[in-house]
Amino acid sequence: MKQGLLATSDGALFRGVAVGAEGVAVGEAVFNTAMTCYQEIITDPSYAGQIVVLTSPHVGNYGANRDDDQSSVIHARALVTRSLSRSSSSWRADQLFADYLTERQIVALSGIDTRRLTRHIRDRGAMPVAVGSDIDEGELVAIAAGAPSMSGQDLVSSVTTTRSYSSAATRDPIGSIVAYDFGIKRDICASLNARGLDVTVVPASTTADETLALHPDGVFLANGPGDPEPLTESIAAIQGLLGKVPIFGICLGHQVLGLALGASTFKLPFGHHGGNHPVRNLVDGTVDITAQNHGFSLDLWSLTDKPRPTLTGMPTPGQLPPIVETPYGEVRSTHQNLNDGTNEGLACLDISAFSVQYHPEAAPGPNDASGLFDQFVAAIEADRA
Secondary structure (H helix, E strand, O other): OOEEEEEEOOOOEEEEEEOOOOOEEEEEEEEEOOOOOHHHHHOOHHHOOEEEEEOOOEEOOOOEOOOOOOOOOOOOOEEEOOEEOOOOOOOOOOEOHHHHHHHOOOEEEEOOOHHHHHHHHHHHOOEEEEEEEOOOHHHHHHHHHOOOOOOOOOOHHHOOOOOOEEEOOOOOOOEEEEEEEOOOOHHHHHHHHOOOEEEEEEEOOOOHHHHHOOOOOEEEEOOOOOOOOOOHHHHHHHHHHOOOOOEEEEOHHHHHHHHHOOOEEEEEEEEEEEEEEEEEEOOOOOEEEEEEEEEEEEEHHHHOOOOOOOOOOOOOHHHOOOEEEEOOEEEEEEEEEOOOOOEEEEEEOOOOEEEEOOEOOOOOOOOOOOHHHHHHHHHHHHHHO
16 A cells, blocks of 8 residues: 555645545545435535545545445545545445545545544634645645635536536425435435426526526525625625515525625535534524534624624623624524534515525434425425415
8 A cells, every 4th residue: 555645734644544546635634424425425516626535544445336426526625534444344335435435536545633633624724735646845835835725715616517417306396396416416306396396407607597498386496605795696686586586595605695785705614524414493592413514614703793702601692693684674583503603594574585604404413404305395385375
């Protein structure tokens, strides 16, 4: 086995073993705290431009299979693990996970001290790293140091579909929607189809007029990678749809909706990545455990004359503005992250639009939030009535 190396942009080195494809990969390192679903994670288009560090110590135990991919390719630029299993013990497995990575030409490292690496990212913030084998340490450090920041990068254009396509309802149809593909996952379409919705997936650059010409009963704003603020075409399109059709956004779609309403976003220190993030519903006080992957957050305080509060102690609802004024009417903060107090959801009170900062389809993750799809259906039916 070849020695594998990981170098951070601030000069830290981590040694392990190369277990995937040969070569060097560069991207922003993020740590993901999910215990399973490694295959769904790396095929999620939201991870474009990122190198995934899995905090779970054992990866690959149940192998890989063709049914768990969330897209047709692996979007993570590389994978870093503590221990990659050399065998699999699941009846669903088609092949070993290591073979799966090699076949798809993904650079991967095992034997890395992921605990130390996670602490490094947590203490110093998300940063570019370079990983690979058969390369001089100094050269790898220089590559990492020269890599661009995630801020300001439009990564959606690298993952969105180039042409529209359809996904049919898998039960009695109740309506049709348009889904903006910022990095949509297969199980998201499946969740919408299972509720009787025919889905037309469109490129991220689709205009409001082009969407309205399809006569949708609703519009879905999907998850996706990178900084939302460069997505000016998508933001303008959503502004042209607000108040004309029910809108539901998740993850990057939540941020794009917030930007369309006039708010701004900011870069999180190390983002939210994993399947165990607690989120408080500010409307009824319940808590959901959610799957998340984002490095930016929506700032509804930017719509007020007050600065965003600094977190001191445990997060409280007072860290978010309860209701803000926008050009489209009043908007309420509906959800809050219980780790850092940031905004995790909004609802427009004068038009039919709402969004959350996580993935409710549970691929990967818990299904606590799957009822949000039913809420979207209810919004469509209410608008139709």
